[in-house]
Amino acid sequence: MTSQTIAFYSEGVRLAGTLFLPDGLAPGERRAGIVLCHGYTGVRALYLPDTARELTADGYVVLSFDYKGWGDSEGPRTRLAPYSRVADVQAALSYLAAQSMVDPARLGLYGTSYGGATVVFTAAIDPRVACVVSVVGIGNGRRWMRSVRHPDEFHDLLERAAADRARRATTGASELVPRAEVLLPDRQSAALAAAARAGVSGAVDQVPLEFVDDTLGFHPEWVVDKIAPRPVLFITSDDDRLVPPEESEALFARAGEPRKLIVLKGFGHYEVYAGEAFRQVIAPTRAWFREWLPPR
Helix, strand or coil, X not given: CEEEEEEEEECCEEEEEEEEECCCCCCCCCEEEEEEECXXXXXXXXXXXXXXXXXXXXXXXXXXECCCCCCXXXXXXXXXXXXXXXXXXXXXXXXXXXXXXXXXXXXXXXXXXXXXXXXXXHHHHCCCEEEEEEECCCCCHHHHXXXXXXXXXXXXXXXXXXXXXXXXXXXXXXXXXXXHHHHCCCHHHHHHHHHHHCCCCCCCCEEECHHHHHHHCCCHHHCHHHCCCCCEEEEEECCCCCCCCHHHHHHHHHCCXXXXXXXXXXXXXXXXXXXXXHHHHXXXXXXXXXXXXXXX
16 A cells, blocks of 8 residues: 545535555556545544554555645635535545546545534535445434433533534634543543554644534434445444443434444444454455455
8 A cells, every 4th residue: 555645625625634545556547536535623644544454455446635624625614514525525526537547437535423414425425426334323413412411511501502503603613622522431431542542643632613503413314315326335333332322322323224333332432443343344444445346
């Protein structure tokens, strides 16, 4: 595998990416291409290189990138902007399809966590996507934020979001808060995420409170049925306490065929990025892409 830093544009904003090329790519040959999409506050240097390495080993051309305002990309910093992220993914698809070594008729999406939600929404509205894998994704933003909080915590969060909504409308700025106040990780997720993010350029500890409104209004399960008859694989874990498995189950229930749901046993949210859990994620991922989106 070789890689190169690239740039492309989404809604006029310059985004930074990494293009991973498989070994043995012959001149003039075209391969299937896959775009990788990270989660809530992720950057392309975190977790995704391992996924790219596995997929290029199967012969795919793989693209990872930073959303607007994240990592090395330009744009207002650290916004969630879920529908703008969908536009970013569509721009990434356009860039990948334009590469001489990529077959534009064979494009796939892979997303984890909030990226698992983003790829579902993107595939539902963009017919260029031929195959989808969503890992520990979110189906309904409001249900998810409610499910991981006590009732009084959720009520307080809604009040803070309403106040910030007024603040944004009158001042143009959102209040910055600790990342954990919005994401609310469980104990295991907090420790694993902190360890993984340590020393990673672009990893942030604060996010705008605007994240709350953005999440409350983003529901990929409303459109997941539009992906069919293109194939979609959902992977979750029964011990994910950050994004409960019910989110992937709800997406699966509303998706059309061909579809598949895999529920891992005993792993937490951030464990899926390393070790045995990652092996249990990447093996069916590779099999799904090979079945429905052959690299050659």
